[in-house]
Amino acid sequence: MTINYETLGRSDQQIAYQLRHDASKLSIEELLYAASMAKTEAEKERIYKTAVKQYPDDVRAYNNLGVLAFDRGLYTEAKQWLEQARQKDMNNAEVNANLGLLALQQGDIVSAENYIGRAAGASNQNEVLGNLHLAQGKYAQAEQDFGSLKTNSAALAQLMNNNYAKAAQTLDGVTKADGITSYLKAILNARQGNAAAAQQLKSQAIEKYPWLSNWASDDLEFTQK
Numbered sequence: 001m002t003i004n005y006e007t008l009g010r011s012d013q014q015i016a017y018q019l020r021h022d023a024s025k026l027s028i029e030e031l032l033y034a035a036s037m038a039k040t041e042a043e044k045e046r047i048y049k050t051a052v053k054q055y056p057d058d059v060r061a062y063n064n065l066g067v068l069a070f071d072r073g074l075y076t077e078a079k080q081w082l083e084q085a086r087q088k089d090m091n092n093a094e095v096n097a098n099l100g101l102l103a104l105q106q107g108d109i110v111s112a113e114n115y116i117g118r119a120a121g122a123s124n125q126n127e128v129l130g131n132l133h134l135a136q137g138k139y140a141q142a143e144q145d146f147g148s149l150k151t152n153s154a155a156l157a158q159l160m161n162n163n164y165a166k167a168a169q170t171l172d173g174v175t176k177a178d179g180i181t182s183y184l185k186a187i188l189n190a191r192q193g194n195a196a197a198a199q200q201l202k203s204q205a206i207e208k209y210p211w212l213s214n215w216a217s218d219d220l221e222f223t224q225k
Contacts, residue, residue, distance in 0.1 A: 012037065019047070028055040032064070041068060059085040063095050070102060078102055090118075097122035104131050130157065152180045164188060179208030187221045198222065 015030050023031070028051060035047035045068055051061035062085035069078035079102055085095045100115035112135070116128055130145030131153050139160040146154035150173035158167035167188055174181050186201035202222065206213045216222060 023047075023050050024054060026054075028058050028060070031055075032060055035064065041072070044068060057088060059088040059092050059095060062088065063092070063098060066095075066098060066102075070098070070105075075102060075105065093119050093122035093125070097124055097128045100128050101131060104135050109135055127151070127153075130154065133157075134160075150174050152178075152184060155181075155184050159184065159188060159191075164192060179205045179212055181205075182208060183212055183215070187219075190221050 015034050018026050019034050031047055031051040035044045038044040048061045048065045062081050066078045066081035082095055082099050096115045097119035100112045100119055103112035112132055116132055119125055119128055126145050127149055130142045133142035133145055134153055134157050139157050142157040143161050146157055150170050155167045155170040171181055171185050182201050182205035186198045190198035202216055
């Protein structure tokens with residue numbers, strides 16, 4: 001999902017000082033930039049909420065709060081923020097792209113197609129299209145959409161196309177590796193006949209995300225051949 005902002009005006013130090021002493025003096029661009037530089041998710045959220053309060057007609061702070069909620073797995077909250085953003089601008093490409101990703105996460109492909117159809121020009125358009133095509137079973141198209149992106153979804157598309165060398169490179173390059181990353185690595189190793197490594201990686205994935213045990217117990221990828 002994409003957080004968007006532009007930078008202009010004061011230096012980083014001046015923005016930080018003003019944020020601490022009187023945030024009402026900061027422009028919307030300065031607030032969004034300050035949030036992008038924040039070191040913690042809680043601080044980002046606080047700044048974005050300040051931006052919403054001070055500039056209620058600007059869609060970007062709503063959009064970015066939706067992204068933060070999505071990344072934390074708070075999908076209901078994410079939808080609320082993104083819907084508020086869309087009420088401000090129904091044709092905003094970034095908002096529609098993020099709503100498309102959210103719809104895909106919830107298994108609603110029809111809604112995802114509608115949102116993504118309005119996402120032309122979004123900075124993450126190719127990634128969004130890749131996820132849509134992945135959900136539609138169009139794996140070759142999805143892999144092409146993702147290009148050189150290093151994400152779990154990109155790796156899954158490569159796995160489904162039996163492009164194991166590329167999938168291995170992608171998984172090793174995932175910036176925020178998580179339980180799904182480990183699970184996909186386990187599948188990759190299982191397909192390549194590395195049973196011991198697959199089992200170890202599967203255990204690591206379940207340790208990070210215990211709910212993956214339900215998938216793993218029924219996953220034919222781990223059936224002894």
